[in-house]
Amino acid sequence: MHRVPWIPIGIIAIMACMALFAPLLAPYSPIDQALRDRLIPPFWLEGGSMAHVFGTDAFGRDVLSRLIYGSRVSLLVALLALTVGGGVGLTLGIVAGYIGGAVDNLLMRLVDAAFTFPAILFALLLAVTMGQGLLTLVIAISLLLWASFARVIRGEVLMLRQHDFVALAKVRGCSSLRIMVTHILPNVLNTFMVLVTLNIGVVIIAEASLSFLGAGIPPPTPTWGLMISEGRGRIADAWWLALIPGLAITLLVLSVNLFGDWLRDRLDPQLRQL
């Protein structure tokens, strides 16, 4: 149970390197079309070769190269959305839990509302009104995240508030802001980190879904969701186009979740219920 999950960590590391060093690793341009090399199958099928390990798509673009560049979008969006959405949730959770009263009441109502109403709908609306792009995507996915962060962190803060060190800080004359920043915040960081890891998978799937629905980063930038969307029309004659990026998503999300489970057990066993 508490063994270090080396395989997931290895997969995450490989994907992270893919994203960081995409221009060095990708054998071809992910965007330039080569119409003479259309729909070459992966190397293990008849007609495939090691020149295009995972084959090519309908525009002759190398699937492996697009996969490598696609990891950039997934991980960049995850990084930004978790910083924004997680950060907002963390701040509101601490404020709600520490200040309490009407502020807490209002914020928790908002959290309830956010849970009932699927954020993906707002994400689609944003894509239509603001236009597709990184900013839209980050705002949209942050909307999906903040509420669960705020709820869990608030719960933690409610418990922390009872501790003597908070009372002592008050007696010493610390302002509320100071107590929240220097006394409460460091104590919820473990929980925050666990929440971040457990939500990486959520973000990656959300990004892929939005891309798939035509509301992600606009083409021709390769993203895994877009690759599946483009490939599904060719499922009968070129199945690798849709199946390979999906495998990449599943593999990455699986690894991140297994790593997150382990981290949770290490840092914050009380969160097991999540």
Added chain:
Amino acid sequence: MQRYVVHRLLQGLVLLFLVAAVVFFLGRLTGNPVDLMLPEGSTPEDRATMIRALGLDGPLYQQFLIFIGNALHGDLGMSIRMREPAVDVFFSRLPNTLALIPWAILLAMAVGIPLGVVAALNRGNIVDRAAGTIGVLGIATPSFWLGVVLIFVFSVELGWLPSGRMGSPAHYVLPVITLGSFLIAGFMRLVRSSMLDVMGSEFVKLARIKGLGEGVVIWKHCLRNALIPVLTLWGVFVGNLITGAIVTETVFAWPGIGRLTYEAVIFRDFPLLQAIIILKAMLILSINLAVDILYAYVDPRIRYA
């Protein structure tokens, strides 16, 4: 009881108003919404006429009042692409989605609940681990991709089932599996953890002391109580299904409100999307309200909490 219902109803209305306000102001974010509503190739005269017709030459608060007023009359604008009132389009597609959802819920219950119970009974051993793996995989696999894989295996390779559109019962199989998969892993995890809680409680011990058979204890005494927390999360599941339907119907060309949402996005049909979001919010809120009231009716603890 009456107070509770009124309270919940008001809460729902406030929430609906908020959704409408967000939709309205997002539409104004990028300038004049007329630019989002007019089809391509419209003349400046068309634009001016439309601005006047929609009352968009007044100040923002006035526009919002007109918008809300129209909405209360059941007018949420015209779909650009279909040139029909958006509300009518939505309701003509709604039955197709409602035909899919019960089967998906049924499948998720039929698979998720027994899996959860079996996992709880075998806590820690290989069966629990196997069930856990299914759960983890279910969460890690994007459902739209699962749909594509199902099409590949069962339609393209095996040729057993149709790959899309509505029709005979065979047409339901793959979409129902895809949509159900949104819930299965969640059901399983919830049932497992709440079964573990219930199995340690006093009344279960009593049932055993009374000499009841293990089957009765587990499936009747434990499971019934373990399902309560699952029902409380009903609201989240409804949200999941609405989201799931967008993806599922897109993959399988199923002519319901999910597919309609996708079409509104790719054709940039802003008035239609705006109407869809408000109507879906209404749908979700009324289902939640109905379930909550039913719940409070059944369980007095909720009424007085």
